[in-house]
Amino acid sequence: MREQLAALRRRMTEEHVDAYLIPSDDFHGSEYVGDYFKCRSYVSGFTGSAGTLIVLQDWAGLWTDGRYFLQAAQQLDGSGITLCKMGEKDVPTEEAFLESALQEGQCLGFDGRTITARRFHALEKKLAHKNIHFRTELDLVGDIWPDRPALPAAPAWALELRYCGKSRADKLSAVRSALAEQGADLLLLSSLDDIAWLLNIRGGDVACCPVTLAYLAVDAAQAKLFVNTAVIPETLRQALAEDCVTLSPYFSVYTWAAEIPETLSVWLDEEKTNCALWNTLSARHRILSAPNPTYLPKAIKNPTEVANERTAHLYDGIAMTKFMFWLKSEIGKTAMTERSVSAYLEALRAQQPHYLGSSFDPILAYGHHGAIVHYSATEESDIPLEAEGFLLCDTGGHYLEGTTDITRTFVLGPISPEMRRHYTLVLRSHLALLNAQFLHGCRGSALDMLARQPLWQEGLDFNHGTGHGVGYLLSVHEGPNSFRFRSAGQDAVLEPGMIISDEPGLYLESRYGIRLENLIVCEERFENEYGRYLGFAPLTLVPFEREAIDPAMLSPRETEQLNRYHAAVREALSPHLTTEEQHWLEHATAPFPVHQAPDA
Numbered sequence: 209m210r211e212q213l214a215a216l217r218r219r220m221t222e223e224h225v226d227a228y229l230i231p232s233d234d235f236h237g238s239e240y241v242g243d244y245f246k247c248r249s250y251v252s253g254f255t256g257s258a259g260t261l262i263v264l265q266d267w268a269g270l271w272t273d274g275r276y277f278l279q280a281a282q283q284l285d286g287s288g289i290t291l292c293k294m295g296e297k298d299v300p301t302e303e304a305f306l307e308s309a310l311q312e313g314q315c316l317g318f319d320g321r322t323i324t325a326r327r328f329h330a331l332e333k334k335l336a337h338k339n340i341h342f343r344t345e346l347d348l349v350g351d352i353w354p355d356r357p358a359l360p361a362a363p364a365w366a367l368e369l370r371y372c373g374k375s376r377a378d379k380l381s382a383v384r385s386a387l388a389e390q391g392a393d394l395l396l397l398s399s400l401d402d403i404a405w406l407l408n409i410r411g412g413d414v415a416c417c418p419v420t421l422a423y424l425a426v427d428a429a430q431a432k433l434f435v436n437t438a439v440i441p442e443t444l445r446q447a448l449a450e451d452c453v454t455l456s457p458y459f460s461v462y463t464w465a466a467e468i469p470e471t472l473s474v475w476l477d478e479e480k481t482n483c484a485l486w487n488t489l490s491a492r493h494r495i496l497s498a499p500n501p502t503y504l505p506k507a508i509k510n511p512t513e514v515a516n517e518r519t520a521h522l523y524d525g526i527a528m529t530k531f532m533f534w535l536k537s538e539i540g541k542t543a544m545t546e547r548s549v550s551a552y553l554e555a556l557r558a559q560q561p562h563y564l565g566s567s568f569d570p571i572l573a574y575g576h577h578g579a580i581v582h583y584s585a586t587e588e589s590d591i592p593l594e595a596e597g598f599l600l601c602d603t604g605g606h607y608l609e610g611t612t613d614i615t616r617t618f619v620l621g622p623i624s625p626e627m628r629r630h631y632t633l634v635l636r637s638h639l640a641l642l643n644a645q646f647l648h649g650c651r652g653s654a655l656d657m658l659a660r661q662p663l664w665q666e667g668l669d670f671n672h673g674t675g676h677g678v679g680y681l682l683s684v685h686e687g688p689n690s691f692r693f694r695s696a697g698q699d700a701v702l703e704p705g706m707i708i709s710d711e712p713g714l715y716l717e718s719r720y721g722i723r724l725e726n727l728i729v730c731e732e733r734f735e736n737e738y739g740r741y742l743g744f745a746p747l748t749l750v751p752f753e754r755e756a757i758d759p760a761m762l763s764p765r766e767t768e769q770l771n772r773y774h775a776a777v778r779e780a781l782s783p784h785l786t787t788e789e790q791h792w793l794e795h796a797t798a799p800f801p802v803h804q805a806p807d808a
Contacts, residue, residue: 216352527605536618649701
């Protein structure tokens with residue numbers, strides 16, 4: 209048994225806690241977290257990015273998803289912790305397990321700063337019939353972690369108006385108008401991307417998302433930023449002060465929350481506020497529970513942001529296309545593994561102007577690994593690439609001009625007719641959504657069927673959303689817009705300026721996977737007596753895999769759509785490539801003949 213697990217149980221005994229829950233989250237619900245917040249890893253020894261540890265006095269279990277089954281099994285071996293494979297038959301959810309394991313009147317503890325108010329309320333409801341006592345103020349892992357890493361403290365910096373397109377003062381004014389409309393006195397923001405967007409600042413405290421650890425309180429006259437003041441340079445401090453934004457120490461938000469006048473009504477987002485803050489404020493104040501007023505404006509990119517994103521995708525397309533050329537030229541000649549080609553692609557991106565880093569952990573999945581939807585190669589799972597089959601490559605980057613996310617499935621050598629047929633079906637699905645035209649008021653859930661129809665007609669499907677919103681130099685996964693026929697709550701009306709991924713796929717377990725992803729931007733088309741019509745334009749500029757396409761399966765319209773996209777890719781990228789790369793791109797984007805499909 210791990211000593212850390214035994215030490216945690218001793219603290220649980222001292223605090224009379226029967227079960228202790230340790231998620232993977234920081235205090236802000238970030239997708240990635242700094243080392244300071246890796247309490248689950250410290251106790252369990254499992255280092256994957258996703259998972260929840262539940263510790264009882266006589267049992268402990270770690271819940272994680274299919275990406276990490278192999279890694280978790282290895283790292284948990286001999287630890288005294290059981291691997292609970294999420295989604296597998298007879299494996300209960302964390303909430304269902306707690307309901308069955310806890311006895312009447314027992315105590316469940318956790319650090320309330322790491323659990324959202326919504327999740328806490330769901331636990332309360334699930335366990336209410338057992339009269340479970342909650343201890344939400346306990347950082348028991350912090351108590352037993354003698355060399356705990358320091359909080360991230362990367363310098364913050366201002367995103368200039370030429371990149372963000374709207375001033376801090378204008379954004380704050382809009383938030384104050386929303387406060388007045390809702391009849392709330394105060395807004396408290398906890399989500400780091402909302403704060404970064406509102407104040408036009410960026411940082412480096414969270415991997416793959418350039419934000420700064422902070423909370424922000426906004427009222428009718430001023431704003432208070434709770435932050436490590438040492439990370440705010442003097443020029444940024446002065447600029448914030450000019451817009452009536454004052455600074456307070458990061459952890460002082462909890463004291464502030466306990467001391468503000470009881471007469472104030474407070475706007476909180478249950479999904480984005482941790483339960484420690486929620487409980488403190490709801491005990492003394494009227495709470496307006498609603499999505500943050502920054503949520504939708506952040507998703508609707510302004511014209512400056514959209515124009516910049518086109519530049520970012522040009523940079524990204526150059527790097528990706530150079531990578532594609534190199535991969536096809538060197539496969540079978542140069543030793544390659546999933547991790548080594550990932551590093552090569554990262555080096556190509558780093559050569560582009562204004563590149564800041566990856567927008568998420570890269571997915572380079574060869575052969576059967578491609579069938580694992582969110583596979584990410586580790587030292588243990590890394591395998592060599594051979595001159596045959598598919599390589600699924602899902603990567604992205606942050607530039608001053610915006611955020612990218614692209615997936616291509618590359619042919620490394622001979623593939624079967626079935627593989628070509630499946631690739632072409634996924635391509636048809638991608639094109640169907642890319643070329644949709646629809647009335648304003650339509651939601652992503654209504655359009656998802658367009659992408660799935662070519663696959664559904666063949667009795668095939670994929671078990672993930674077809675698309676997610678993408679932030680501007682922020683989180684690569686951003687709501688509230690998405691393409692999901694099972695909407696899962698993020699299903700906003702589509703608006704011009706929203707940037708969304710279009711990424712259908714197909715996954716054959718233990719064989720191969722295919723995913724094709726562009727980022728697309730919602731645009732105005734025209735207006736008539738029926739209303740405003742909208743459509744999408746591609747931002748991503750990377751060729752599809754010609755060798756994997758069966759042109760006989762494409763309708764004339766689909767062929768024209770593909771040819772038009774490839775012509776745009778060729779025109780945009782060719783001036784930035786070597787002569788040899790240009791010649792290869794001409795072939796890779798050569799038009800297919802337009803002919804009638806056999807079943808049309």
